[in-house]
Amino acid sequence: MIERVVPEPQRRRRRPTKQGTMLSERIIVETALRLIGRHGAEALTVRRLGAALGADPSALYRYYRNTDDLLLAIADELIGRAQHGWQPTGDWRADLCEAGLRIHASYQAHPQAALLAAHRTTGRDNEMRAVETILGVLRSAGFGDRDAVRIYHAFVDQALAFAALDAAALALPTAAQAADLEVWQARYGRLDTSTHPNIAATARLLAADMRHSGYPFALDLLLDAVEVRLAGAGAEAG
Structure with missing residues (x-):
């Protein structure tokens, strides 16, 4: 175009x-x-x-x-689909967890589009509504504006980074996806304890865990850190 x-x-x-x-x-x-x-x-x-x-x-x-204008519209549509039917409940941690999982799921439903769109800033209605809502969740939880913005930034970038990473894996041909997963059993699962003791001790767990996205656990880790930061802010204010 x-x-x-x-x-x-x-x-x-x-x-x-x-x-x-x-x-x-x-x-x-x-x-x-x-x-x-x-x-x-x-x-x-x-x-x-x-x-x-x-x-x-x-x-x-x-x-x-032009096609870039259309791509921004596609990116904004994925953001909108992540928000469809969702309203904050007032429980900041539950709300951020739900928002993050919805963002990730929306992009995973369209992995090829996610590869093109996850890194773009649209400046359109759905994106602005998402930014407004997430900042509102953080400010309502008690974070000052500077912390709210920094946590928003880390939260959204984490969700989009995992969305793009997992989308890239999903966009691979089926045979390539299977081959990548097989590496954890065929290669890592056969390493000797004398040379790779830590891998050998956890090989079975690695093979099982690598079949799933690491995002839900990473999101929990981030929210744990946010919770500690909020408690610290409350202690300082008291």
Whole structure:
């Protein structure tokens, strides 16, 4: 795509596509997610999207300036899906745990898109709502603004980093995923205690644990540290 966006009042397509669909930002984003899921990053082109939508590719300029603009919309959609149906309960730890797991799950549901989008800052409605909500959870818990921002930063970066890491593994061909997991048994599981005593002692546990994401436990560790910091702040204030 090139920079050639149509003014907002003129965006809506007046005729349905060849498939009988009225174009909208949501339809375009959902179609792009499906294409990326099937074909990877190379699917994010005007030609492929136009063909999938049954529309002239130039019609997409009514909605997005270029493919990067569309990618930001995709990233914001994943953030929005993570928040769908979720409301803070007032229990800051439970709320952050739920938010983190939802972010991670949303990206894992679309691993190919996650590889393209997890590191982007969208500046769009869903992202701004997420930032506002998480900061609100932290400030309501009793953190000062500086600590709230720093904890927010660490919390979100941890969730997105694990999302991207786990998405990269999920995006591998099935055979490659299986081969990577087999290494823990075929290689690490056979190391001798005389040369690798620590690995040998924990090989069975390693093989089992590496089949799952490390994010839930890492999230617990982070929240443990946040809880200690909150208790320390309360003691200083008292």
